[in-house]
Amino acid sequence: MPDIPERAALECLVNGLIHRDYLETGSEVHIDIYDDRMEIYSPGGMCDGTFVQNLDTDRIPSKRRNPIIADIFSRMNYMERRGSGFKKIKSDYRAAANYLPELEPKFYSDSSSFWVILYNLNYRVPIERVGKATFEEGKATFESQKAIFQGCISGLHVKQPTKDKMLKVYETVGYFQPFGRAEIMNILSVSSYSAGELIKKMRVAGLIEPVSGQGKGKYQFF
Numbered sequence: 001m002p003d004i005p006e007r008a009a010l011e012c013l014v015n016g017l018i019h020r021d022y023l024e025t026g027s028e029v030h031i032d033i034y035d036d037r038m039e040i041y042s043p044g045g046m047c048d049g050t051f052v053q054n055l056d057t058d059r060i061p062s063k064r065r066n067p068i069i070a071d072i073f074s075r076m077n078y079m080e081r082r083g084s085g086f087k088k089i090k091s092d093y094r095a096a097a098n099y100l101p102e103l104e105p106k107f108y109s110d111s112s113s114f115w116v117i118l119y120n121l122n123y124r125v126p127i128e129r130v131g132k133a134t135f136e137e138g139k140a141t142f143e144s145q146k147a148i149f150q151g152c153i154s155g156l157h158v159k160q161p162t163k164d165k166m167l168k169v170y171e172t173v174g175y176f177q178p179f180g181r182a183e184i185m186n187i188l189s190v191s192s193y194s195a196g197e198l199i200k201k202m203r204v205a206g207l208i209e210p211v212s213g214q215g216k217g218k219y220q221f222f
Contacts, residue, residue, distance in 0.1 A: 005092040008105065015116075017042075020044050037117050037121065041113065042115075052108065078212055084169075090104060166202060178219065180219065207221060
């Protein structure tokens with residue numbers, strides 16, 4: 001089990017570079033790693049002057065201090081144009097086997113600074129939990145996410161065989177494993193064209209998102 005969910009860490013690092021205040025000369029993004037947490041500091045507070053700790057992070061609208069830098073990162077598939085960073089970070093934690101409410105990522109800002117704290121999910125986890133207990137927690141988490149996924153695809157305006165294919169791909173690759181046409185061709189025994197069409201339908205439905213660093217044409221369930 002990773003200490004810190006990979007996508008949450010990447011999202012925080014990317015946001016630190018994209019949304020920092022580059023007019024603050026002599027300052028930079030800082031990453032401090034401790035046994036129980038990782039803290040990321042970025043120069044510049046919220047764009048509108050509000051304090052993030054006083055807001056509902058599930059409903060913060062996207063405002064970009066550096067739109068050109070944000071667009072470049074978006075074109076490299078390191079961020080989404082619709083800007084859903086806070087929810088993505090928290091959902092990545094909540095999907096982890098060792099997640100507890102007290103380990104939820106913390107966000108803090110003032111007029112000139114922004115901090116995020118990502119807690120180590122394995123810190124002080126008893127050794128006996130690493131075996132069967134951790135496996136059972138992971139299995140329960142997957143089943144819960146599977147139920148949510150089934151609810152998402154049930155409302156799609158596609159034929160039932162297509163929904164069945166989407167579910168089979170999800171059951172095989174899970175939430176974190178990147179996949180592309182080749183993997184879908186192998187899972188469903190379909191042609192490259194059919195695999196591409198299924199990817200297109202899942203992208204339009206908002207079920208998957210592109211991932212970087214895994215080769216061209218790779219996606220993850222979102």
